[in-house]
Structures are given as C-alpha cells and as structure tokens.
Amino acid sequence: MYKYIKRLVDIVFSILFLIILFIPMLIIALCIWAEDKGSPFFMQDRMGKDLKPFKMYKFRSMRSDRKELDGKMTHEQMVTKIGKFLRKTSLDELPQLINVLKGEMSFIGPRPWMLEYYEWMTPTQKRRVSVTPGITGLAQVRGRNGISVHRKIEYDLEYINHFGIKYDFKILVESIIVVLKKQDAEITEKGITEEIKDLKDKRKLKKSTVK
Numbered sequence: 001m002y003k004y005i006k007r008l009v010d011i012v013f014s015i016l017f018l019i020i021l022f023i024p025m026l027i028i029a030l031c032i033w034a035e036d037k038g039s040p041f042f043m044q045d046r047m048g049k050d051l052k053p054f055k056m057y058k059f060r061s062m063r064s065d066r067k068e069l070d071g072k073m074t075h076e077q078m079v080t081k082i083g084k085f086l087r088k089t090s091l092d093e094l095p096q097l098i099n100v101l102k103g104e105m106s107f108i109g110p111r112p113w114m115l116e117y118y119e120w121m122t123p124t125q126k127r128r129v130s131v132t133p134g135i136t137g138l139a140q141v142r143g144r145n146g147i148s149v150h151r152k153i154e155y156d157l158e159y160i161n162h163f164g165i166k167y168d169f170k171i172l173v174e175s176i177i178v179v180l181k182k183q184d185a186e187i188t189e190k191g192i193t194e195e196i197k198d199l200k201d202k203r204k205l206k207k208s209t210v211k
Contacts, residue, residue, distance in 0.1 A: 002164060010107055014100040025094055028059055031082045038064030041095060046112035049132045054104040056112055057095035061086050076188075090179050096135050108168045109134025110156035114192065120199040121153075128156040131163060138167070141174035145187040149195035150202065 018025075029040035042060040045053050061083025079087070086092035099105040105112065112133035118126060139147070139155040159167060187195075 005165075006106060006108075006168070007103070010100050010103075013107065014097045018097050018101070021094060021097070028082075028086070028091060028094070032060055032080070035082050036060075036064050036080050045115055046133070047115055047118055047129055048104055048112060049129055051118065051126070051129055053115060054099070054112075056105070057098050059086055059092040059095060061092050093135055100135065103132075106132040106134045108136060108171050110137045110159065111140065111152075114196075116196050117149075117199060120196065120203045122203065124157070125153050125199075127160060128153060131160055136171065136175040136178075138171055141171055141178050144178065145191065149198050 032040040038060070040060055042058045042062075043055045044058070046056040048054045061080060062078045063080060066078045083092070096105055100107060109132050110128045118129075137156065138159040139152040142155050143151065159171075
C-alpha cells in the first residue's frame with residue numbers, strides 16, 4: 001500500500017516543485033549557457049528499478065567541450081564556475097524532478113548509479129534496484145561520497161529492508177541538514193572509476209576464495 005502512496009506523493013510534489021522552481025531553474029539554465037555556450041542540461045544512462053536503464057537529468061556542470069579537452073585538463077579544471085556552485089549546493093540535481101514525475105525516480109531511495117557498477121555487483125548487492133531510485137537516500141545522509149561504495153550499498157540494503165514512511169520521513173529531514181552542510185557532495189570521474197574498481201576487485205577476490 002505504501003508504495004502507491006509514495007508514488008502519489010512523488011507526482012504531486014514533483015509537479016508542485018517544478019512550478020515553484022521554474023523561474024530559479026530557468027535562471028540557472030541561462031547562467032550555464034552564458035558562461036559556457038551549449039545545452040544547460042546533462043543526461044546520462046543510469047540503472048533504474050529492476051535493472052531498467054533510464055536517462056537521468058542534471059544541470060550541466062562541466063565545459064561543453066570536455067571531450068576534446070580530455071587528457072589536456074584535469075576533471076576539476078573542466079568544471080565551470082557555475083558548475084562548482086551547483087555541485088556544492090546540489091542544485092545540479094533539480095532537473096531530476098522530471099525523472100520523479102516520469103516515475104523513473106522517487107524523492108527518497110537508493111541513488112541511481114551508472115550501468116558499469118552492476119557488472120561487478122553480487123546478487124545480494126543488486127537488490128538495491130528492487131525499489132525506485134531516489135534523489136536522496138540513506139547512504140546520502142550517512143556520509144554521501146565520504147564513505148566507501150560497499151558502505152553505500154549496505155545503507156541502500158538497510159533502506160530496502162526497512163522500507164516505509166518512517167524511514168522516508170527521517171531521510172528527508174536529514175537530507176535537508178546534509179545539503180546545508182555541503183559536505184562530500186561531489187564525486188569525480190576518478191572517484192567513480194575507483195568505486196567500480198573496488199567492486200570489481202572484491203568480486204574477483206570472492207570468486208577466487210570460493211575456488
């Protein structure tokens with residue numbers, strides 16, 4: 001029953017926030033365009049519920065010519081000025097309200113990760129996609145990108161095991177505090193690569209131990 005209530009809440013509040021935040025989001029989009037010509041939006045394939053990929057929306061925080069500059073500039077150098085602000089304040093996540101309205105995401109749930117992560121997850125770890133991914137989740141309020149990928153997954157599974165309104169409300173309140181603190185909000189491409197490698201190494205170690 002709660003999953004239907006949760007979906008209704010997602011629809012109502014995503015519409016409400018998109019209306020309220022339309023002007024601020026328009027201003028952000030114009031600021032991105034003014035600093036670095038190109039689309040103000042960034043889309044990336046992420047893993048959704050039941051291992052169904054979808055396009056996740058974000059405000060673009062890196063230079064539009066980053067592919068041409070790959071290897072010539074560091075990841076940090078390719079982040080625009082407005083992009084640094086958006087990442088630090090998590091405002092780059094606002095377009096995900098569209099994903100929530102479409103039913104691809106929820107306000108609360110495990111963060112949707114890139115598809116490459118799942119190649120090296122165990123069947124137990126893949127349970128994190130048994131619920132709709134969220135804009136914020138338990139792992140985000142318990143450390144965000146300041147904790148290991150394995151710890152993040154443990155928190156995601158804890159959320160699934162305690163799925164309900166009390167957990168969601170607690171995460172929502174704690175998320176507001178975390179966003180205001182602006183700590184460990186960003187993960188670099190190098191950080192993502194290291195997390196995937198960590199999963200890969202752990203999976204290979206388990207397989208060799210079983211043999």
